[in-house]
Amino acid sequence: MSHTITRRSLLLALTGILAGSTRTSTGAARRQNAQMIDIQVERFSFTPSEFRVKAGVPVEIRLRSDDTDHGFYILGTDVNITIPKRGKGVATVTFVPPSAGQYVFECSKLCGAGHGFMRGTLIAE
Amino acid sequence: MTPQNCSPLVVWGCLCVAWLAPADAAAQTAQASAPERTTAISGYMDFHFNKHELEDARLDFHRFVLLITHRFSDRIRFVSELELEHALVEGLEKAGELELEQAYVDFLLSRRFNVRAGMLLMPVGIINERHEPPIYYGVERPFVDTVIIPTTWFEVGVGVHGEVGRGWRYRGFIASPLNAREFSAEEGLQGGRQKGADTNIGRPATTGRLEYVGIRGLTVGASFWTGRSGFEFRPRFDVPVKLGEADVRYSRDRLELRGQFAQVAISNAGDLNDAMGRAVGVDPNVASALRGFYGEAGYRVISGASYGDVGLFARYENFDTQFRMPGGYLPLREFDRDALVFGVTYWPDADIALKADYSAVRSQNSTITAPNSFNLGLGWWF
Numbered sequence: 001m002s003h004t005i006t007r008r009s010l011l012l013a014l015t016g017i018l019a020g021s022t023r024t025s026t027g028a029a030r031r032q033n034a035q036m037i038d039i040q041v042e043r044f045s046f047t048p049s050e051f052r053v054k055a056g057v058p059v060e061i062r063l064r065s066d067d068t069d070h071g072f073y074i075l076g077t078d079v080n081i082t083i084p085k086r087g088k089g090v091a092t093v094t095f096v097p098p099s100a101g102q103y104v105f106e107c108s109k110l111c112g113a114g115h116g117f118m119r120g121t122l123i124a125e
Numbered sequence: 126m127t128p129q130n131c132s133p134l135v136v137w138g139c140l141c142v143a144w145l146a147p148a149d150a151a152a153q154t155a156q157a158s159a160p161e162r163t164t165a166i167s168g169y170m171d172f173h174f175n176k177h178e179l180e181d182a183r184l185d186f187h188r189f190v191l192l193i194t195h196r197f198s199d200r201i202r203f204v205s206e207l208e209l210e211h212a213l214v215e216g217l218e219k220a221g222e223l224e225l226e227q228a229y230v231d232f233l234l235s236r237r238f239n240v241r242a243g244m245l246l247m248p249v250g251i252i253n254e255r256h257e258p259p260i261y262y263g264v265e266r267p268f269v270d271t272v273i274i275p276t277t278w279f280e281v282g283v284g285v286h287g288e289v290g291r292g293w294r295y296r297g298f299i300a301s302p303l304n305a306r307e308f309s310a311e312e313g314l315q316g317g318r319q320k321g322a323d324t325n326i327g328r329p330a331t332t333g334r335l336e337y338v339g340i341r342g343l344t345v346g347a348s349f350w351t352g353r354s355g356f357e358f359r360p361r362f363d364v365p366v367k368l369g370e371a372d373v374r375y376s377r378d379r380l381e382l383r384g385q386f387a388q389v390a391i392s393n394a395g396d397l398n399d400a401m402g403r404a405v406g407v408d409p410n411v412a413s414a415l416r417g418f419y420g421e422a423g424y425r426v427i428s429g430a431s432y433g434d435v436g437l438f439a440r441y442e443n444f445d446t447q448f449r450m451p452g453g454y455l456p457l458r459e460f461d462r463d464a465l466v467f468g469v470t471y472w473p474d475a476d477i478a479l480k481a482d483y484s485a486v487r488s489q490n491s492t493i494t495a496p497n498s499f500n501l502g503l504g505w506w507f
Contacts, residue, residue, distance in 0.1 A: 042376070043260060045338040049292060066342075066376065067260055068476050068506060075199045085475035087429050104236060110167040110194050112506070113227065113246060114254045116204055117296075119288065121236050 035059040042066040049120035071108030097124030174501040186212040242283040248334035249348040250274040258504020259478040262438035273417035281321040292339020302330040302352035305364035310410040313446040328353040342377040365392040379425035389415040395451030417444035433473040459490035476506040
Protein backbone atom coordinates (compact mmCIF):
# COMPACT_ATOMS: atom_id res chain seq x y z
CA MET A 1 0.00 0.00 0.00
CA SER A 2 2.72 2.41 1.00
CA HIS A 3 4.57 1.51 -2.20
CA THR A 4 1.48 2.47 -4.20
CA ILE A 5 1.16 5.78 -2.38
CA THR A 6 4.81 6.59 -2.98
CA ARG A 7 4.53 5.96 -6.71
CA ARG A 8 1.35 7.95 -6.87
CA SER A 9 2.93 10.84 -4.96
CA LEU A 10 5.90 10.82 -7.29
CA LEU A 11 3.63 10.82 -10.32
CA LEU A 12 1.65 13.72 -8.95
CA ALA A 13 4.79 15.72 -8.24
CA LEU A 14 6.17 15.05 -11.71
CA THR A 15 2.87 15.99 -13.32
CA GLY A 16 2.86 19.21 -11.37
CA ILE A 17 6.36 20.07 -12.52
CA LEU A 18 5.61 19.21 -16.15
CA ALA A 19 2.39 21.21 -16.08
CA GLY A 20 4.30 24.18 -14.81
CA SER A 21 2.23 24.53 -11.68
CA THR A 22 2.92 27.85 -10.05
CA ARG A 23 3.37 26.39 -6.60
CA THR A 24 4.69 22.90 -6.02
CA SER A 25 4.61 21.57 -2.50
CA THR A 26 7.65 19.72 -1.29
CA GLY A 27 6.06 18.20 1.77
CA ALA A 28 5.41 14.47 1.56
CA ALA A 29 2.43 14.76 3.87
CA ARG A 30 0.82 17.26 1.54
CA ARG A 31 1.33 15.03 -1.49
CA GLN A 32 -0.33 12.16 0.29
CA ASN A 33 -3.39 14.34 0.80
CA ALA A 34 -3.60 15.11 -2.91
CA GLN A 35 -7.03 15.98 -4.13
CA MET A 36 -8.68 14.99 -7.39
CA ILE A 37 -11.52 16.47 -9.34
CA ASP A 38 -13.14 15.26 -12.57
CA ILE A 39 -14.63 17.88 -14.83
CA GLN A 40 -16.86 17.17 -17.80
CA VAL A 41 -16.46 19.75 -20.54
CA GLU A 42 -18.76 20.62 -23.40
CA ARG A 43 -19.86 23.65 -25.35
CA PHE A 44 -20.31 25.87 -23.32
CA SER A 45 -19.85 24.71 -19.74
CA PHE A 46 -17.64 22.97 -17.23
CA THR A 47 -19.39 20.54 -14.89
CA PRO A 48 -18.84 21.13 -12.09
CA SER A 49 -18.11 24.79 -12.66
CA GLU A 50 -17.37 25.36 -9.00
CA PHE A 51 -15.47 23.15 -6.60
CA ARG A 52 -13.66 23.47 -3.29
CA VAL A 53 -10.16 22.29 -2.46
CA LYS A 54 -7.63 22.77 0.28
CA ALA A 55 -5.19 25.62 -0.18
CA GLY A 56 -1.55 24.60 -0.42
CA VAL A 57 -2.38 21.00 -1.31
CA PRO A 58 -1.96 19.69 -4.87
CA VAL A 59 -5.20 19.15 -6.73
CA GLU A 60 -5.22 16.87 -9.73
CA ILE A 61 -7.76 18.12 -12.24
CA ARG A 62 -8.93 15.68 -14.90
CA LEU A 63 -10.92 17.03 -17.81
CA ARG A 64 -12.83 15.11 -20.45
CA SER A 65 -14.60 16.69 -23.43
CA ASP A 66 -17.97 15.64 -24.81
CA ASP A 67 -17.43 17.40 -28.12
CA THR A 68 -14.60 19.48 -29.57
CA ASP A 69 -11.25 20.26 -28.01
CA HIS A 70 -11.30 22.93 -25.35
CA GLY A 71 -8.75 24.71 -23.21
CA PHE A 72 -8.41 24.94 -19.44
CA TYR A 73 -6.74 28.07 -18.18
CA ILE A 74 -6.61 29.20 -14.57
CA LEU A 75 -6.42 32.95 -14.73
CA GLY A 76 -3.30 34.45 -13.28
CA THR A 77 -1.34 31.19 -13.40
CA ASP A 78 0.60 29.32 -16.03
CA VAL A 79 -1.88 26.43 -15.96
CA ASN A 80 -3.20 26.35 -19.52
CA ILE A 81 -3.77 23.01 -21.19
CA THR A 82 -5.69 21.61 -24.13
CA ILE A 83 -8.52 19.17 -23.51
CA PRO A 84 -8.69 16.66 -26.38
CA LYS A 85 -11.82 16.04 -28.42
CA ARG A 86 -14.50 13.55 -27.47
CA GLY A 87 -13.10 10.05 -27.42
CA LYS A 88 -9.48 11.23 -27.57
CA GLY A 89 -8.67 10.92 -23.90
CA VAL A 90 -8.47 12.89 -20.70
CA ALA A 91 -6.37 15.95 -19.95
CA THR A 92 -4.81 16.05 -16.52
CA VAL A 93 -3.13 18.91 -14.74
CA THR A 94 -1.99 19.41 -11.18
CA PHE A 95 -2.37 22.75 -9.52
CA VAL A 96 -1.38 23.84 -6.05
CA PRO A 97 -3.46 26.79 -4.86
CA PRO A 98 -0.88 28.93 -3.11
CA SER A 99 -3.39 30.46 -0.72
CA ALA A 100 -7.05 30.50 0.13
CA GLY A 101 -9.23 32.33 -2.33
CA GLN A 102 -11.13 32.00 -5.55
CA TYR A 103 -9.36 31.03 -8.77
CA VAL A 104 -11.29 31.64 -11.96
CA PHE A 105 -10.75 29.18 -14.79
CA GLU A 106 -12.02 29.34 -18.36
CA CYS A 107 -11.89 27.69 -21.76
CA SER A 108 -8.81 29.07 -23.50
CA LYS A 109 -9.52 27.61 -26.93
CA LEU A 110 -12.19 29.23 -29.07
CA CYS A 111 -14.94 26.62 -29.26
CA GLY A 112 -18.05 28.31 -30.62
CA ALA A 113 -20.56 31.12 -30.37
CA GLY A 114 -20.94 30.77 -26.60
CA HIS A 115 -17.24 30.31 -25.84
CA GLY A 116 -17.26 33.41 -23.62
CA PHE A 117 -19.59 31.76 -21.13
CA MET A 118 -17.23 28.87 -20.38
CA ARG A 119 -15.92 29.84 -16.98
CA GLY A 120 -15.76 28.37 -13.53
CA THR A 121 -14.27 28.83 -10.10
CA LEU A 122 -11.89 26.80 -7.97
CA ILE A 123 -12.33 27.78 -4.36
CA ALA A 124 -9.33 27.11 -2.15
CA GLU A 125 -9.99 27.05 1.61
CA MET B 126 -36.13 49.77 -13.99
CA THR B 127 -37.83 49.77 -17.36
CA PRO B 128 -36.04 49.77 -20.67
CA GLN B 129 -37.34 53.26 -21.27
CA ASN B 130 -35.50 54.81 -18.35
CA CYS B 131 -32.42 52.58 -18.34
CA SER B 132 -30.14 54.75 -20.39
CA PRO B 133 -26.75 53.68 -21.70
CA LEU B 134 -25.26 56.17 -19.23
CA VAL B 135 -26.66 54.17 -16.32
CA VAL B 136 -25.18 51.00 -17.74
CA TRP B 137 -21.86 52.71 -18.34
CA GLY B 138 -21.91 54.03 -14.78
CA CYS B 139 -22.45 50.52 -13.43
CA LEU B 140 -19.58 49.33 -15.56
CA CYS B 141 -17.21 51.97 -14.23
CA VAL B 142 -18.17 51.33 -10.60
CA ALA B 143 -17.76 47.60 -10.99
CA TRP B 144 -14.51 48.04 -12.88
CA LEU B 145 -13.01 50.10 -10.11
CA ALA B 146 -14.21 47.79 -7.37
CA PRO B 147 -11.86 45.03 -6.26
CA ALA B 148 -12.77 41.66 -7.68
CA ASP B 149 -11.97 38.10 -6.62
CA ALA B 150 -9.96 37.45 -9.73
CA ALA B 151 -7.83 40.51 -9.20
CA ALA B 152 -6.84 39.34 -5.74
CA GLN B 153 -5.64 36.03 -7.13
CA THR B 154 -3.83 37.35 -10.14
CA ALA B 155 -1.80 40.01 -8.42
CA GLN B 156 1.32 37.87 -8.33
CA ALA B 157 0.88 36.34 -11.75
CA SER B 158 2.65 37.29 -14.90
CA ALA B 159 0.77 39.54 -17.26
CA PRO B 160 -1.42 37.60 -19.70
CA GLU B 161 -0.43 37.63 -23.30
CA ARG B 162 -2.53 39.33 -25.92
CA THR B 163 -3.79 36.70 -28.30
CA THR B 164 -5.92 36.61 -31.41
CA ALA B 165 -7.69 33.44 -32.54
CA ILE B 166 -9.55 32.51 -35.69
CA SER B 167 -12.06 29.73 -35.87
CA GLY B 168 -15.25 28.97 -37.74
CA TYR B 169 -17.76 26.55 -39.13
CA MET B 170 -19.26 25.64 -42.47
CA ASP B 171 -22.55 24.12 -43.51
CA PHE B 172 -23.06 22.58 -46.96
CA HIS B 173 -26.54 21.26 -47.85
CA PHE B 174 -28.40 19.17 -50.38
CA ASN B 175 -32.18 19.64 -50.17
CA LYS B 176 -34.81 17.77 -52.16
CA HIS B 177 -38.33 18.97 -51.49
CA GLU B 178 -41.33 17.15 -52.85
CA LEU B 179 -42.35 18.27 -56.34
CA GLU B 180 -39.25 20.42 -56.69
CA ASP B 181 -35.82 19.97 -58.21
CA ALA B 182 -33.03 19.24 -55.79
CA ARG B 183 -30.86 22.12 -54.57
CA LEU B 184 -27.26 22.33 -53.50
CA ASP B 185 -26.51 25.20 -51.19
CA PHE B 186 -23.37 26.27 -49.37
CA HIS B 187 -25.63 27.48 -46.59
CA ARG B 188 -23.18 28.95 -44.12
CA PHE B 189 -19.58 30.04 -44.11
CA VAL B 190 -18.78 31.48 -40.71
CA LEU B 191 -15.59 32.91 -39.31
CA LEU B 192 -15.07 33.68 -35.65
CA ILE B 193 -12.31 36.05 -34.70
CA THR B 194 -11.51 36.75 -31.09
CA HIS B 195 -8.93 38.84 -29.37
CA ARG B 196 -7.85 38.82 -25.75
CA PHE B 197 -6.75 42.26 -24.65
CA SER B 198 -6.22 40.94 -21.14
CA ASP B 199 -7.71 38.44 -18.73
CA ARG B 200 -10.49 40.94 -18.18
CA ILE B 201 -11.23 42.32 -21.62
CA ARG B 202 -12.08 40.24 -24.71
CA PHE B 203 -13.36 40.87 -28.17
CA VAL B 204 -15.49 38.24 -29.94
CA SER B 205 -16.87 38.38 -33.46
CA GLU B 206 -18.75 36.07 -35.79
CA LEU B 207 -19.09 36.95 -39.45
CA GLU B 208 -21.41 34.81 -41.54
CA LEU B 209 -21.84 34.50 -45.27
CA GLU B 210 -25.12 32.76 -46.02
CA HIS B 211 -25.80 31.06 -49.36
CA ALA B 212 -22.33 31.77 -50.71
CA LEU B 213 -23.07 34.90 -52.70
CA VAL B 214 -24.07 38.43 -51.81
CA GLU B 215 -25.96 40.53 -54.31
CA GLY B 216 -28.44 43.31 -53.96
CA LEU B 217 -31.48 41.20 -54.73
CA GLU B 218 -33.87 39.30 -52.50
CA LYS B 219 -32.85 35.80 -53.50
CA ALA B 220 -29.17 36.39 -52.98
CA GLY B 221 -27.23 35.48 -49.87
CA GLU B 222 -26.45 37.60 -46.87
CA LEU B 223 -23.31 38.77 -45.19
CA GLU B 224 -24.15 39.13 -41.53
CA LEU B 225 -22.20 40.31 -38.53
CA GLU B 226 -23.80 37.96 -36.02
CA GLN B 227 -21.56 38.79 -33.10
CA ALA B 228 -19.11 41.58 -32.44
CA TYR B 229 -18.85 42.51 -28.81
CA VAL B 230 -16.43 43.39 -26.10
CA ASP B 231 -16.69 41.51 -22.84
CA PHE B 232 -15.60 43.25 -19.65
CA LEU B 233 -15.05 40.38 -17.23
CA LEU B 234 -15.34 41.99 -13.85
CA SER B 235 -16.12 39.10 -11.56
CA ARG B 236 -17.61 35.68 -11.71
CA ARG B 237 -21.05 37.02 -10.88
CA PHE B 238 -21.12 40.21 -12.87
CA ASN B 239 -19.71 40.94 -16.31
CA VAL B 240 -20.62 43.49 -18.94
CA ARG B 241 -20.95 42.90 -22.65
CA ALA B 242 -21.58 45.48 -25.37
CA GLY B 243 -21.83 45.37 -29.15
CA MET B 244 -23.56 42.96 -31.50
CA LEU B 245 -25.08 40.28 -29.32
CA LEU B 246 -26.82 36.96 -29.79
CA MET B 247 -30.20 37.09 -28.11
CA PRO B 248 -30.02 34.50 -25.31
CA VAL B 249 -33.22 32.72 -26.33
CA GLY B 250 -33.63 28.99 -26.85
CA ILE B 251 -31.20 26.16 -27.46
CA ILE B 252 -30.03 26.85 -30.99
CA ASN B 253 -29.50 30.60 -31.06
CA GLU B 254 -26.38 30.39 -28.90
CA ARG B 255 -25.41 26.82 -29.85
CA HIS B 256 -25.56 26.53 -33.60
CA GLU B 257 -22.31 24.87 -34.71
CA PRO B 258 -23.37 22.06 -37.13
CA PRO B 259 -21.64 19.13 -35.36
CA ILE B 260 -23.56 19.74 -32.12
CA TYR B 261 -27.15 19.39 -33.27
CA TYR B 262 -28.95 16.61 -35.07
CA GLY B 263 -30.57 17.28 -38.43
CA VAL B 264 -29.40 19.04 -41.55
CA GLU B 265 -31.54 22.12 -40.98
CA ARG B 266 -32.20 23.76 -37.66
CA PRO B 267 -35.51 22.91 -35.96
CA PHE B 268 -38.57 24.69 -37.39
CA VAL B 269 -39.40 26.09 -33.95
CA ASP B 270 -35.95 27.71 -33.92
CA THR B 271 -36.73 29.32 -37.24
CA VAL B 272 -40.31 30.58 -37.30
CA ILE B 273 -41.10 30.94 -33.58
CA ILE B 274 -37.62 31.89 -32.32
CA PRO B 275 -36.03 33.73 -35.24
CA THR B 276 -32.53 32.25 -35.19
CA THR B 277 -29.94 33.39 -35.76
CA TRP B 278 -31.24 36.30 -33.70
CA PHE B 279 -28.68 39.02 -33.12
CA GLU B 280 -29.04 42.71 -32.33
CA VAL B 281 -26.90 45.54 -31.06
CA GLY B 282 -27.08 46.19 -27.36
CA VAL B 283 -25.49 46.06 -23.97
CA GLY B 284 -25.99 43.84 -20.99
CA VAL B 285 -24.69 41.75 -18.15
CA HIS B 286 -23.98 38.09 -17.60
CA GLY B 287 -22.47 35.89 -14.96
CA GLU B 288 -22.68 32.81 -12.83
CA VAL B 289 -24.23 33.08 -9.43
CA GLY B 290 -22.97 29.78 -8.09
CA ARG B 291 -23.86 26.09 -8.07
CA GLY B 292 -24.38 26.02 -11.83
CA TRP B 293 -26.82 28.92 -12.17
CA ARG B 294 -26.00 31.34 -14.96
CA TYR B 295 -27.79 34.39 -16.22
CA ARG B 296 -27.61 36.96 -18.94
CA GLY B 297 -29.68 40.09 -19.43
CA PHE B 298 -29.40 42.46 -22.36
CA ILE B 299 -30.95 45.67 -23.62
CA ALA B 300 -31.02 45.59 -27.40
CA SER B 301 -32.69 47.00 -30.47
CA PRO B 302 -36.24 45.70 -30.93
CA LEU B 303 -37.81 43.76 -33.77
CA ASN B 304 -39.50 45.66 -36.58
CA ALA B 305 -43.19 44.65 -36.72
CA ARG B 306 -43.51 45.85 -40.31
CA GLU B 307 -41.60 42.74 -41.40
CA PHE B 308 -43.65 40.16 -39.45
CA SER B 309 -45.49 37.60 -41.55
CA ALA B 310 -48.13 34.90 -41.27
CA GLU B 311 -45.82 32.12 -42.41
CA GLU B 312 -42.50 32.98 -40.79
CA GLY B 313 -43.66 34.91 -37.75
CA LEU B 314 -41.00 37.23 -36.34
CA GLN B 315 -38.23 36.05 -38.67
CA GLY B 316 -38.26 39.06 -40.99
CA GLY B 317 -38.41 41.57 -38.14
CA ARG B 318 -34.80 41.34 -37.03
CA GLN B 319 -33.01 44.66 -37.45
CA LYS B 320 -29.63 42.90 -37.36
CA GLY B 321 -27.74 45.90 -36.10
CA ALA B 322 -28.07 47.86 -39.33
CA ASP B 323 -28.72 51.47 -38.34
CA THR B 324 -31.35 50.18 -35.92
CA ASN B 325 -34.20 52.02 -34.31
CA ILE B 326 -33.53 52.03 -30.57
CA GLY B 327 -36.22 54.50 -29.51
CA ARG B 328 -37.70 51.97 -27.11
CA PRO B 329 -35.12 49.26 -26.51
CA ALA B 330 -36.09 45.65 -26.04
CA THR B 331 -35.05 43.63 -23.02
CA THR B 332 -34.12 39.98 -23.03
CA GLY B 333 -32.74 37.56 -20.52
CA ARG B 334 -32.03 33.95 -19.76
CA LEU B 335 -31.62 31.96 -16.59
CA GLU B 336 -29.86 28.65 -16.99
CA TYR B 337 -28.93 25.75 -14.75
CA VAL B 338 -25.90 23.65 -15.71
CA GLY B 339 -25.04 22.24 -12.31
CA ILE B 340 -25.67 18.57 -13.07
CA ARG B 341 -23.41 16.81 -15.49
CA GLY B 342 -24.99 16.62 -18.93
CA LEU B 343 -28.10 18.58 -17.98
CA THR B 344 -28.96 22.09 -19.10
CA VAL B 345 -32.28 23.64 -18.15
CA GLY B 346 -33.05 27.14 -19.29
CA ALA B 347 -35.78 29.74 -19.55
CA SER B 348 -35.65 32.90 -21.62
CA PHE B 349 -37.75 35.94 -22.35
CA TRP B 350 -37.75 38.78 -24.80
CA THR B 351 -39.99 41.81 -24.63
CA GLY B 352 -40.01 44.90 -26.79
CA ARG B 353 -42.11 47.48 -28.58
CA SER B 354 -41.83 46.75 -32.25
CA GLY B 355 -44.23 49.25 -33.79
CA PHE B 356 -41.78 52.11 -34.21
CA GLU B 357 -42.79 52.54 -37.84
CA PHE B 358 -46.42 53.00 -36.79
CA ARG B 359 -46.05 55.25 -33.76
CA PRO B 360 -47.74 57.40 -32.58
CA ARG B 361 -50.86 55.86 -34.15
CA PHE B 362 -50.27 52.59 -32.33
CA ASP B 363 -47.46 50.43 -31.09
CA VAL B 364 -46.85 46.68 -31.36
CA PRO B 365 -45.64 45.25 -28.04
CA VAL B 366 -44.16 41.79 -28.47
CA LYS B 367 -43.45 39.27 -25.72
CA LEU B 368 -41.68 35.96 -26.13
CA GLY B 369 -41.31 33.31 -23.45
CA GLU B 370 -39.33 30.13 -23.82
CA ALA B 371 -38.21 27.12 -21.80
CA ASP B 372 -35.85 24.36 -22.82
CA VAL B 373 -34.05 21.34 -21.48
CA ARG B 374 -31.13 19.37 -22.85
CA TYR B 375 -29.62 16.22 -21.44
CA SER B 376 -26.67 14.29 -22.79
CA ARG B 377 -24.87 11.41 -21.20
CA ASP B 378 -22.51 9.06 -22.99
CA ARG B 379 -24.38 8.03 -26.16
CA LEU B 380 -27.75 9.56 -25.37
CA GLU B 381 -28.94 13.09 -26.06
CA LEU B 382 -32.42 14.43 -25.32
CA ARG B 383 -33.79 17.87 -26.06
CA GLY B 384 -37.05 19.68 -25.56
CA GLN B 385 -38.15 23.23 -26.08
CA PHE B 386 -41.34 25.27 -25.80
CA ALA B 387 -41.78 28.83 -27.04
CA GLN B 388 -44.73 31.18 -27.28
CA VAL B 389 -45.00 34.70 -28.67
CA ALA B 390 -47.66 37.32 -27.96
CA ILE B 391 -48.10 40.22 -30.38
CA SER B 392 -50.37 43.02 -29.15
CA ASN B 393 -52.31 45.20 -31.57
CA ALA B 394 -51.80 42.66 -34.36
CA GLY B 395 -55.15 43.77 -35.81
CA ASP B 396 -53.97 47.36 -36.11
CA LEU B 397 -50.72 46.11 -37.63
CA ASN B 398 -52.54 44.04 -40.26
CA ASP B 399 -54.88 46.90 -41.04
CA ALA B 400 -52.05 49.42 -41.43
CA MET B 401 -49.99 47.05 -43.57
CA GLY B 402 -53.00 46.22 -45.72
CA ARG B 403 -53.59 49.89 -46.39
CA ALA B 404 -49.92 50.58 -47.07
CA VAL B 405 -49.03 47.77 -49.43
CA GLY B 406 -52.40 46.38 -50.44
CA VAL B 407 -51.83 42.96 -48.91
CA ASP B 408 -52.99 42.10 -45.43
CA PRO B 409 -50.15 40.07 -43.82
CA ASN B 410 -52.55 38.25 -41.46
CA VAL B 411 -50.07 38.44 -38.60
CA ALA B 412 -51.28 36.47 -35.57
CA SER B 413 -51.63 37.74 -32.04
CA ALA B 414 -49.93 34.61 -30.72
CA LEU B 415 -47.43 32.08 -32.09
CA ARG B 416 -46.53 28.82 -30.41
CA GLY B 417 -44.12 25.99 -30.98
CA PHE B 418 -42.53 23.08 -29.20
CA TYR B 419 -40.42 20.07 -29.96
CA GLY B 420 -38.90 16.99 -28.43
CA GLU B 421 -35.87 15.20 -29.78
CA ALA B 422 -34.02 12.01 -28.94
CA GLY B 423 -30.64 11.05 -30.36
CA TYR B 424 -28.51 8.03 -29.67
CA ARG B 425 -24.99 7.16 -30.84
CA VAL B 426 -25.29 3.57 -31.99
CA ILE B 427 -21.55 3.57 -32.65
CA SER B 428 -19.31 5.46 -30.28
CA GLY B 429 -15.58 5.48 -29.86
CA ALA B 430 -14.80 3.48 -32.99
CA SER B 431 -11.59 4.22 -34.85
CA TYR B 432 -13.59 5.46 -37.84
CA GLY B 433 -15.86 7.70 -35.76
CA ASP B 434 -19.33 7.85 -34.24
CA VAL B 435 -22.76 7.24 -35.75
CA GLY B 436 -25.94 8.62 -34.23
CA LEU B 437 -29.63 8.20 -35.00
CA PHE B 438 -32.25 10.75 -34.07
CA ALA B 439 -35.92 11.61 -34.29
CA ARG B 440 -37.59 14.91 -33.55
CA TYR B 441 -41.25 15.83 -33.33
CA GLU B 442 -42.11 19.49 -33.78
CA ASN B 443 -45.36 21.39 -33.57
CA PHE B 444 -45.31 24.99 -34.68
CA ASP B 445 -48.17 27.33 -35.39
CA THR B 446 -47.55 30.89 -36.54
CA GLN B 447 -51.33 31.51 -36.52
CA PHE B 448 -51.97 30.17 -33.04
CA ARG B 449 -54.27 33.00 -31.95
CA MET B 450 -55.64 35.69 -34.21
CA PRO B 451 -56.71 39.27 -33.53
CA GLY B 452 -60.44 40.01 -33.63
CA GLY B 453 -61.89 39.75 -37.11
CA TYR B 454 -59.09 37.59 -38.52
CA LEU B 455 -59.17 33.91 -39.32
CA PRO B 456 -56.04 31.75 -39.04
CA LEU B 457 -54.41 30.42 -42.18
CA ARG B 458 -54.45 26.73 -41.31
CA GLU B 459 -51.55 25.87 -43.60
CA PHE B 460 -49.30 27.60 -41.07
CA ASP B 461 -50.46 25.36 -38.24
CA ARG B 462 -47.90 22.65 -38.83
CA ASP B 463 -46.16 19.73 -37.28
CA ALA B 464 -43.15 17.80 -38.44
CA LEU B 465 -41.43 14.51 -37.84
CA VAL B 466 -37.75 14.70 -38.66
CA PHE B 467 -35.56 11.63 -38.42
CA GLY B 468 -32.15 10.69 -39.70
CA VAL B 469 -28.57 9.81 -39.07
CA THR B 470 -25.34 11.68 -38.34
CA TYR B 471 -21.86 10.31 -38.90
CA TRP B 472 -18.95 12.02 -37.13
CA PRO B 473 -15.61 10.89 -38.61
CA ASP B 474 -14.16 13.46 -36.24
CA ALA B 475 -15.83 15.25 -33.34
CA ASP B 476 -15.77 18.44 -35.42
CA ILE B 477 -17.12 17.03 -38.69
CA ALA B 478 -20.70 15.87 -39.20
CA LEU B 479 -22.19 14.16 -42.23
CA LYS B 480 -25.94 14.22 -41.91
CA ALA B 481 -28.93 12.71 -43.68
CA ASP B 482 -32.54 13.19 -42.67
CA TYR B 483 -36.10 13.06 -43.86
CA SER B 484 -38.53 15.76 -42.83
CA ALA B 485 -42.24 14.92 -42.99
CA VAL B 486 -44.28 18.07 -42.53
CA ARG B 487 -48.06 18.26 -42.18
CA SER B 488 -50.35 21.24 -41.97
CA GLN B 489 -53.94 21.60 -40.81
CA ASN B 490 -54.97 22.73 -44.28
CA SER B 491 -56.13 19.77 -46.37
CA THR B 492 -55.56 21.48 -49.72
CA ILE B 493 -52.32 23.40 -49.16
CA THR B 494 -49.79 20.86 -47.98
CA ALA B 495 -46.35 21.52 -46.59
CA PRO B 496 -43.62 19.81 -48.60
CA ASN B 497 -41.69 16.87 -47.22
CA SER B 498 -37.98 16.88 -47.88
CA PHE B 499 -34.90 14.70 -48.00
CA ASN B 500 -31.75 16.46 -46.88
CA LEU B 501 -28.04 15.81 -46.79
CA GLY B 502 -25.55 17.98 -44.97
CA LEU B 503 -21.86 18.31 -44.38
CA GLY B 504 -20.91 20.57 -41.51
CA TRP B 505 -17.61 21.17 -39.81
CA TRP B 506 -16.01 23.24 -37.13
CA PHE B 507 -12.38 24.20 -36.99
